[in-house]
Amino acid sequence: MDEAMHGGVPADGPRCLVTGATGYIGGRLVPELLAAGHRVRCLARFPGKLRDHPWTGEVEVARGDVTDADSVAAAMRDVDVAYYLVHALGTGKGFEETDRRAARIFGERAKAAGVRRIVYLGGLTPAGVPEHELSPHLRSRTEVGRILLASGVPAAVLRAAVIIGSGSASFEMLRYLTERLPLMVTPSWVHTRIQPIAVRDVLRLLVGSARLPGDVNRTFDLGGPDVLTYRDMMIRYARVAGLPRRVILPVPVLTPGLSSHWVGLVTPVPAAIARPLAESLRHEVVCHEHDIARYLPDPPGHPLGFDEAVRLALRRVRQAEVVTRWSSAAVPGAPSDPLPTDPAWAGGSLYTDRREAAVDAPVGNLWRVIEGVGGENGWYSFPLAWNARGLLDRLAGGVGLRRGRRDAQRLRVGDSLDFWRVEEIEPGRLLRLRAEMRLPGRAWLEMCAEPAGEGRSRYRQRAVFHPRGLLGHAYWWAVSPFHAVVFGGMARNIARAAASTR
Template sequence: MTTTEEQRTDGRTTLVTGATGYIGGRLVPELLAAGYRVRCLARTPGKLRDHPWADRVEVAGGDVTDPAALRRAFAGVDTAYYLVHSLSSGSGFERTDREAARTFAEEAAAAGLRRIVYLGGLLPKGEEEAELSRHLRSRAEVGRILLAGPVPAVVLRAAVIIGSGSASFEMLRYLTERLPVMVTPSWVHTRIQPIAVRDVLRYLVGCAGIPEEVNRAFDVGGPDVLTYREMMTRYAASAGLRPRLILPVPMLTPRLSSHWVGLVTPVPRAVARPLTESLRHEVVCDEHDIARYLPDGPDRPLGFDRALGLALQRVRDAQVATRWSSAATPGAPSDPLPTDPDWAGGSLYTDCREQAVAAPGERLWRVIEGIGGEHGWYSFPLAWAVRGWLDRLVGGVGLRRGRRDAQHLRVGDSLDFWRVEEIEPGRLLRLRAEMRLPGLAWLEMRAEAAGPDGSVYRQRAVFHPRGLFGHAYWWSVAPFHSAVFGGMARNIARAAGRVEPAPRRGRARGRDGDRPG
């Protein structure tokens, strides 16, 4: 950051509403990185405590419909981000959105704010507002209310946002991954101009510094205009899936579509319905005037394929080292956050086991680090052997590789049909599967101390399926997990109890001041 930028942001506080949501939770660290002080307004402040930036922001409790709460939250604030929307399908959500926007604009003016920034929806051109979906119509009304208020406002209008955790993106992800053949609504032919979440955040942060006289809406989108069908096709290619067969059926109405999406994907119907209702509208940018104030750099805004790659790279992109540990730790706006909904981030199956061990942690660790090769996998040897034979039949490595050293492992070692991805001596061994699978798999083993003479063994198998076959594979082998993974945990615990304690170095010879025993 340049000195000018530091001076420009020094001492300025921004208020972020909707910080517990998808965009708000990603905007806060971007504002902090740009040098702003940040205050978050949340109805349930406790929901923010798991964010990695929670200790760097102020948190104000309250609701955008409560004037008193807004007055407290606006104290000393320069710019406010309005990032709240109702996804309710009830009859009163439009009135609630309208009243909240008016209250927000009035209290912002009374507090002397310089700027309001709002993220709304991209509107179709040439359609009467009465023809819009209720949720798109409500977002348009909120934008008009804020622009008509006393405080200058910038309204950014975006269509589908591409980033892991975005409800629109997650719906695209699940539909494409789970259905090799899709009977789809007619809206798959609707033209849409998607935008990468990184570009949305770049514009939002930049809007805090736009000249005060600017009071208008801007269309924001990426360089590609695609149908939803084309987006699914390109997602399948980017994710390494077989080409999808897509069969549009006109009789699938938005209401039926939301039930269909709810059946096929874990996206809740209450979220899926407003999304599918809006997808019947063609939403393409009519201008790119935002670039006059926030110029685009090289290759920005990002194209659809690049945005997909960033959203998928943690567990999909073959050019990026695939680490399960990284998948759980967001490093960029495109990545999932721990506070995203449970259904965000794609399908992930886990098998977790825990076993008390009647031996100290160092003895348990010796068993863990010695796994595989001649020691085997401590459960159902025939099942492991059959899995190895099957892997070799389809061109995989099978169990024939063994291990480099009988007692010690290091990152990068091959271990039968696994590879050591992470090792923390005495604590953690994480293996990544290299057998032929319709997805990605990890096996994680931990040793934890539990008193002077005991320990706890924790084991977790993780599988990220690829396509429908990946889901079918997991459920086909799930009945055997109790014998394979459960037996493995029990037998490792028993083996640790039988391991002889390691000899204490140096005591027998009485070196370094020690006397012989």
């Protein structure tokens, strides 16, 4: 591995292999390793999944699978530190054997290649519980850690419980349960004590583990400063998210199996992932030690508390930077933010209404119509509906439609536009508006003009809504029957208006 292999970016740190770079932790670890001056190679079954990451050009990407000894051996060449961040959770029956075989291959090939350290992120296990009584998920992660520790390569096995960050399956389950259910009949495991940790602290410790002394070969428990029940986490999540206090009624009849189906009904987290996570909540998962601080001291303000970790996980939406969820653009963000490779169910609910229309006019004509929306020009669709919405907004204490626009022809970022605010503008191509009307959530409207050749263009329009609590979901479904008239009519009429200016 040389400079040409990682985009020519100068680096003098350890040469690192990252498996699972398309996953939740791996995708966030790679930029942290690069920022620390390390050289990085990613092992991926489908390298194409990495192309949307802004750091792709700075790493070497090797095609392969952790269950294929030859591809693992090739990926281990010239590697100092190998990160094992994969597991077969969600792959169905037999995942324990798959995990076992992959861990053995990884350890054997690391030793043969002269790798000086393995770093593995596993699950925190409860004290005093025999291994055979653990959930299959936790039991498999424990076994993988044991295999890597016995590989002959010094290993740091980091064990964490619930990781707080957008995209984490555990956090998404917590998010959806809390936001969608103001009144919850829950399994008894809501009283289980848990020691969650912010994803930023997990990444900090994973990066630091690359420089642990060579004689360190052991497990380390990772946790934040708060020990909470699952019920406590739901209540505190609601408070941080600005939701009304949740009423939680635990019932003993919901077994782990039944509760996983319950989670599947309430949240979009796949049952194959929700079930092992729910089963793992039967036992208390609290750190037994904090020995890693002897090698990697906690910086001021770390580890982050639960409330701060949730605030960071929700920050992306609060700053209205949801573009990565509904645009093909890859926007680098903080470790707590969504990534392009996160599953579709990660990042919270996001409702979208998409419309497009062919325009018999050049793109410049279309853009002039887009930039002229609002104010005296109106919204090109069912004026009665827009006026009624503006009146309702004023009755609710909002701004309504009375603000109009600063200039009849030109817009700039920050301009008010009736009950919208110009959030982004790319002259001739894109206008994005953020709603400032009274809503149970956040809303955006995006309008794009694209050339279509031979004096024609295409109009693309997206309305996006991020609901806040159950009321937000109810609001979207209540107004969605009118979208065909309001948003559909808007797209058709803007296209006609642009064509009439030829």
